[in-house]
Amino acid sequence: MRSKLQLFLLLCVIAVSAQGQNDQSPLLNIGDPAPPLRLRSWLKGTPLQQFEKGSVYVLEFWATWCGPCKAAMPHLSALAIEYKDRATILGIEVSEKKTTSIEKLKAFVDSMGHRMDYNVAAEDSNFMEAGWLDASGERGIPKTFVVNAEGRIAWIGHPKDLNEVLREIVNNAWDIKEALAKRNLDIHLIELDDSVNRKLNEYTGDAFRQDYLGKPDSALLVINETVRNEPKLKYAPKIAFHTFSALLKTSPHKAYEYGKAVIVTPTYTEPAYYSIIDAIEWYSGKLNLPTEIYQLGADAYRAEIDEIPYPELVNKSKRYNKMAEWYWRVKDKSKAIDAQQKAIEALKSKKDFSATELTAFESRLQQYKKM
Numbered sequence: 001m002r003s004k005l006q007l008f009l010l011l012c013v014i015a016v017s018a019q020g021q022n023d024q025s026p027l028l029n030i031g032d033p034a035p036p037l038r039l040r041s042w043l044k045g046t047p048l049q050q051f052e053k054g055s056v057y058v059l060e061f062w063a064t065w066c067g068p069c070k071a072a073m074p075h076l077s078a079l080a081i082e083y084k085d086r087a088t089i090l091g092i093e094v095s096e097k098k099t100t101s102i103e104k105l106k107a108f109v110d111s112m113g114h115r116m117d118y119n120v121a122a123e124d125s126n127f128m129e130a131g132w133l134d135a136s137g138e139r140g141i142p143k144t145f146v147v148n149a150e151g152r153i154a155w156i157g158h159p160k161d162l163n164e165v166l167r168e169i170v171n172n173a174w175d176i177k178e179a180l181a182k183r184n185l186d187i188h189l190i191e192l193d194d195s196v197n198r199k200l201n202e203y204t205g206d207a208f209r210q211d212y213l214g215k216p217d218s219a220l221l222v223i224n225e226t227v228r229n230e231p232k233l234k235y236a237p238k239i240a241f242h243t244f245s246a247l248l249k250t251s252p253h254k255a256y257e258y259g260k261a262v263i264v265t266p267t268y269t270e271p272a273y274y275s276i277i278d279a280i281e282w283y284s285g286k287l288n289l290p291t292e293i294y295q296l297g298a299d300a301y302r303a304e305i306d307e308i309p310y311p312e313l314v315n316k317s318k319r320y321n322k323m324a325e326w327y328w329r330v331k332d333k334s335k336a337i338d339a340q341q342k343a344i345e346a347l348k349s350k351k352d353f354s355a356t357e358l359t360a361f362e363s364r365l366q367q368y369k370k371m
Helices: 002-022 067-082 102-116 127-136 159-170 176-203 216-229 237-250 252-262 273-283 291-306 316-329 333-348 355-369
Strands: 039-044 056-062 087-093 119-123 143-147 153-157
Touching (some): 067 087, 067 102, 127 143, 153 159, 176 216, 237 273, 252 273, 252 291, 273 291, 273 316, 316 355, 333 355
Parallel strands (some): 056 087, 087 119
Antiparallel strands (some): 056 143
């Protein structure tokens, strides 16, 4: 009786939390007039003081320490060339260390050469960061804003997703109301996913206790009620991790069927491949998982690798190595060999790869060939 009362109270908290979060909205959103520019120094390209009506602008916020920012720069350079007569791309430095001087920023930009072939400026104090990033509720960089020909924010997102967006905006085919509705829904789903995740962590179990697997039935009760109230959360990353984990403990085949849907269903982000992968890695040593679960995990790795926007930022060798191991578990010799060969190739492509790790990878390859 007490357990049911606790769950009832928890569901009430989640419902109230969802209602409260749905009322939140950023100060700067899609459709709003673009805030003014305030820049202290131009590092490359043609100085720009203000947005001109009739012109499209792409503002990308970056920093010298930001790996994804640097990875996105060649992509932005290609877009700057493609749309040179139809859109202006402007990189704006933010979030630098106080010890980073203008001279150091200029040296960095110069070192990038054609990989950063667009207009670049440094912000004045933190005006741009506060007026654009903070005001819009964005938490990290790189972050891209597109200002349309009417001087309004048309899109906010990651530069990797800019291609189709920019094409539609410059061709006047972009539905700004639809973009606003999608962003507001995404914000709501992210906040709700985070909120429910905090509650579900109480039922997950203990990674350091082999004999304790948490309370999967209680977790599924909370998840089912949450998804009933907001169906779009069914495959959201954190809900997906907890759902899949609980099903692994109660009905592995249902976990398999659910996981297949997760890795092909985008929500407020790309499909939650890593939610499936992480859960399998977490419980592989604690549960006797059927082979179809490892098949699912290997497929999730393959799908994730295919969608990586900037491969140089991730450890592909580690992913291929684990993929090969899981294919080996399901006795798929050809796929295990193929994945392990790719793991070795990815490892060798690194400048300072470990000889010990290479030996281990090659040993694994021979093991799979003898299978």
